[in-house]
Amino acid sequence: MGESILVRGSCHHDCPDTCVWDVTVDDGRAVRLRGNRDHPTTRGELCPKVNRYLERVYHPDRLLTPLRRVGPKGEGRFEPISWDEAITEAAGRLNAIRAESGGAAILPFSFDGTQGVIQKGLVADRFFDAVGASDIRRHLCGVTAWLGAADVTGQPVGLDPEDLALARTIILWGTNTYLTNRHLWPTIEAARAQGATVVVIDPVRTITASRVDHHLAVRPGSDVALVLALIHVMDRDGLLDETWIAERTTGADELRRAAAVQPLAEAADSTGIPVERIEWLAHLYATNRPAAIRTLVGPEHRQRGRDIMGAIAMLPAVTGAWRDPGGGLARSTQIYFETALNYPVPHPDAPDRRQFNMARLGQVLTDPGLDPPIRALVVHNANPAVICPDQNRVVAGLARHDLYTIVVEQFATDTVAYADLVLPATTQIEHLDLGIAWGHLYLSLNQPAISPRGQARPNSEIFRALARAMGLPAGPAGLPAADGFTWDDDDETLIRRLLDSSHPWLTGITWDRLQKESWCRLAVPDRYRPGVDTAPATADGRFQLRALRHQPGAETPDGSPELAARYPLVLLTPKHHLRFHNASYSDFPEHQPSGNAPRLLLHPVDAAARGLTIADQVVVFNDRGSLTVGLELSDDLQPGVAALPFGWWHRATPEGRSVNVLTNPAVPDDDLGSAAFHETLVDVRRTAAG
Ligand SMILES: Nc1nc2c(c(=O)[nH]1)N[C@H]1C(S)=C(S)[C@@H](COP(=O)(O)OP(=O)(O)OC[C@H]3O[C@@H](n4cnc5c(=O)[nH]c(N)nc54)[C@H](O)[C@@H]3O)O[C@H]1N2
Numbered sequence: 001m002g003e004s005i006l007v008r009g010s011c012h013h014d015c016p017d018t019c020v021w022d023v024t025v026d027d028g029r030a031v032r033l034r035g036n037r038d039h040p041t042t043r044g045e046l047c048p049k050v051n052r053y054l055e056r057v058y059h060p061d062r063l064l065t066p067l068r069r070v071g072p073k074g075e076g077r078f079e080p081i082s083w084d085e086a087i088t089e090a091a092g093r094l095n096a097i098r099a100e101s102g103g104a105a106i107l108p109f110s111f112d113g114t115q116g117v118i119q120k121g122l123v124a125d126r127f128f129d130a131v132g133a134s135d136i137r138r139h140l141c142g143v144t145a146w147l148g149a150a151d152v153t154g155q156p157v158g159l160d161p162e163d164l165a166l167a168r169t170i171i172l173w174g175t176n177t178y179l180t181n182r183h184l185w186p187t188i189e190a191a192r193a194q195g196a197t198v199v200v201i202d203p204v205r206t207i208t209a210s211r212v213d214h215h216l217a218v219r220p221g222s223d224v225a226l227v228l229a230l231i232h233v234m235d236r237d238g239l240l241d242e243t244w245i246a247e248r249t250t251g252a253d254e255l256r257r258a259a260a261v262q263p264l265a266e267a268a269d270s271t272g273i274p275v276e277r278i279e280w281l282a283h284l285y286a287t288n289r290p291a292a293i294r295t296l297v298g299p300e301h302r303q304r305g306r307d308i309m310g311a312i313a314m315l316p317a318v319t320g321a322w323r324d325p326g327g328g329l330a331r332s333t334q335i336y337f338e339t340a341l342n343y344p345v346p347h348p349d350a351p352d353r354r355q356f357n358m359a360r361l362g363q364v365l366t367d368p369g370l371d372p373p374i375r376a377l378v379v380h381n382a383n384p385a386v387i388c389p390d391q392n393r394v395v396a397g398l399a400r401h402d403l404y405t406i407v408v409e410q411f412a413t414d415t416v417a418y419a420d421l422v423l424p425a426t427t428q429i430e431h432l433d434l435g436i437a438w439g440h441l442y443l444s445l446n447q448p449a450i451s452p453r454g455q456a457r458p459n460s461e462i463f464r465a466l467a468r469a470m471g472l473p474a475g476p477a478g479l480p481a482a483d484g485f486t487w488d489d490d491d492e493t494l495i496r497r498l499l500d501s502s503h504p505w506l507t508g509i510t511w512d513r514l515q516k517e518s519w520c521r522l523a524v525p526d527r528y529r530p531g532v533d534t535a536p537a538t539a540d541g542r543f544q545l546r547a548l549r550h551q552p553g554a555e556t557p558d559g560s561p562e563l564a565a566r567y568p569l570v571l572l573t574p575k576h577h578l579r580f581h582n583a584s585y586s587d588f589p590e591h592q593p594s595g596n597a598p599r600l601l602l603h604p605v606d607a608a609a610r611g612l613t614i615a616d617q618v619v620v621f622n623d624r625g626s627l628t629v630g631l632e633l634s635d636d637l638q639p640g641v642a643a644l645p646f647g648w649w650h651r652a653t654p655e656g657r658s659v660n661v662l663t664n665p666a667v668p669d670d671d672l673g674s675a676a677f678h679e680t681l682v683d684v685r686r687t688a689a690g
């Protein structure tokens with residue numbers, strides 16, 4: 001009889017919930033993975049995709065050895081090679097490119113395939129710093145929301161989402177909680193059981209909207225008009241907190257003037273929400289307290305997403321909702337961890353690196369005027385062939401014969417198909433990591449449960465091996481690291497250093513305690529009220545208000561009537577499937593929903609206008625590309641709005657492309673923001689064959 005052990009870990013997915021799990025290992029093989037019952041938010045339940053995580057770990061399609069391309073780019077034909085050969089080849093090619101064109105000719109591309117602090121990029125970041133590579137702004141998700149909230153509150157520290165249980169009004173604003181943040185749902189239900197009123201503000205009647213009492217189907221991108229109208233009503237009806245405004249805010253007069261001059265009828269027209277409903281919501285929000293707003297990233301993927309997120313952040317700042325425990329704005333909690341942990345700071349003598357926003361990958365890889373051009377691309381934790389907007393250009397860039405591409409992956413993704421060299425990565429149960437969260441305040445330790453499968457290696461080891469083979473010092477520009485970091489520091493050493501922080505939120509949280517207890521809540525005081533218990537981190541310590549104006553984005557029916565005449569439908573590309581996580585799992589037949597293919601959701605009115613029925617295969621198209629998909633009719637959408645889920649791989653359509661072939665690659669906010677994914681105009685017709 002072999003040995004059976006239980007190993008505690010936590011989920012690595014780019015998901016607010018960071019669940020904690022227990023892996024049963026028999027004789028070195030993981031045989032069971034279950035949500036930990038005692039973890040305060042996981043409560044014994046994972047999600048439909050991760051319940052089957054062991055299938056992912058042991059999947060026959062796992063990449064288990066380094067591979068070198070043998071066929072043309074895109075075809076995905078490779079031969080296995082040894083790690084020695086792979087590292088020698090990669091180091092030689094990267095060093096040659098550095099010598100000829102400078103480090104800036106090398107571009108990293110990574111995202112949140114794992115959000116564990118170590119495997120996400122602690123060693124990789126040092127590596128690219130040492131190379132002097134171009135830098136990638138990892139801004140596809142959350143940064144526009146961050147900027148908008150920061151405009152109002154300085155460091156945008158939000159309410160602890162667990163405190164939503166105390167709220168009596170909860171507005172889920174552009175977030176599909178039941179799907180994307182499911183472990184918050186019991187908290188929402190607990191508040192409801194205590195009498196809380198829950199409102200969803202979303203253009204779509206989502207799975208979340210259909211579970212609450214009130215859904216306001218706002219027109220896409222019109223939220224600033226809604227916020228102004230709410231403030232208009234609250235001001236008119238004497239519901240603003242004058243003392244709070246006088247003591248805690250700057251710029252309220254400008255905001256109130258802007259709200260007062262916006263006629264309610266105009267707001268109703270822009271938002272599609274009747275005046276009486278706006279008046280009802282304003283009264284509910286101002287008087288039925290504690291009043292909390294929960295948001296993640298839904299409204300940010302727009303040209304003026306920063307204004308929308310800023311407008312939302314102004315609401316608790318004019319009603320003083322922050323005063324009440326359980327009131328205020330609950331957004332990503334990642335900033336708590338970033339503030340508390342001892343993250344490496346930039347080397348004082350680090351030269352500036354050329355920066356590119358990851359949403360512009362297609363343009364960057366195909367720009368003939370770039371000096372130096374990108375000659376090598378090193379991808380880990382990301383699937384850019386699927387996740388970036390303007391997919392045709394991304395693929396054209398990846399297909400360049402003069403681009404040397406390394407992809408560190410677990411599976412043969414669409415991006416891997418274009419790699420010159422593929423390096424096999426471990427999964428979460430095969431490596432050590434420290435788990436942060438963006439939906440709660442618990443830090444977790446992910447212990448490896450099994451040895452790496454095949455020859456897979458953790459990202460951290462791969463970048464260490466590359467650095468050594470390239471002869472890189474541990475700091476930038478040929479310098480040693482300023483903080484003592486070396487390529488010999490192992491993952492445990494790095495975690496211990498992260499925990500070595502004097503920040504009060506890390507008081508009492510040590511490596512030993514994490515090893516024993518597996519998770520610890522950051523030492524944030526219970527019922528902490530950001531912005532009240534601590535002043536907002538703005539220049540004057542007050543919430544910053546300003547005049548707001550609803551402006552349509554460039555690629556919207558109001559922003560471009562000429563374009564909308566050709567492409568009258570607004571396309572949303574949300575996270576859709578319980579069984580997908582971003583671009584992960586959609587390649588597994590066992591994870592696919594019934595019907596097994598992507599389908600466009602269209603309002604029956606728009607289908608009828610085009611003579612389309614559910615039996616049709618349709619082509620969705622605009623100037624950037626086209627896709628053939630199935631059709632589903634739904635009055636969960638507004639007329640004029642269509643939705644096509646994000647996450648499917650190229651093979652899911654006859655064009656060999658997925659939904660980002662259509663999406664808008666515009667990057668707002670001086671190249672700092674996220675992509676305007678949801679401001680995409682398309683039209684749809686029946687396929688010639690259909
Ligand atoms: N149209 C449209 N596009 C979107 C979005 C949308 O809503 N609509 N959403 C955007 C958003 S919010 C996000 S966050 C991005 C997500 O974009 P990504 O972060 O790229 O997507 P994921 O599928 O989560 O992860 C990418 C890859 O990481 C790999 N991976 C996981 N763990 C590891 C590891 O330990 N090591 C290595 N080397 N690889 C690992 C997985 O196998 C997976 O293929 O997509 C964006 N793109």
Ligand SMILES: Nc1nc2c(c(=O)[nH]1)N[C@H]1C(S)=C(S)[C@@H](COP(=O)(O)OP(=O)(O)OC[C@H]3O[C@@H](n4cnc5c(=O)[nH]c(N)nc54)[C@H](O)[C@@H]3O)O[C@H]1N2
Nearest residue numbers: 174175176180201204220221296297298299574575581582
């Ligand atoms: N099951 C599952 N869970 C996930 C993911 C996944 O892929 N699958 N991905 C994870 C990641 S990376 C992220 S970033 C989060 C995202 O979590 P969320 O922010 O909750 O999800 P999204 O689907 O991006 O957007 C939420 C809603 O915003 C709405 N929306 C779009 N435009 C507007 C607008 O102009 N105004 C308003 N008010 N609403 C608008 C959309 O209709 C959508 O229902 O989810 C995470 N959780």
Ligand code: SF4
Nearest residue numbers: 011015018019047050
């Ligand atoms: S993806 Fe999210 S909900 Fe699912 S197990 Fe991981 S952290 Fe939990």
Ligand SMILES: [Mo]
Nearest residue numbers: 014141142297
């Ligand atoms: Mo995201």
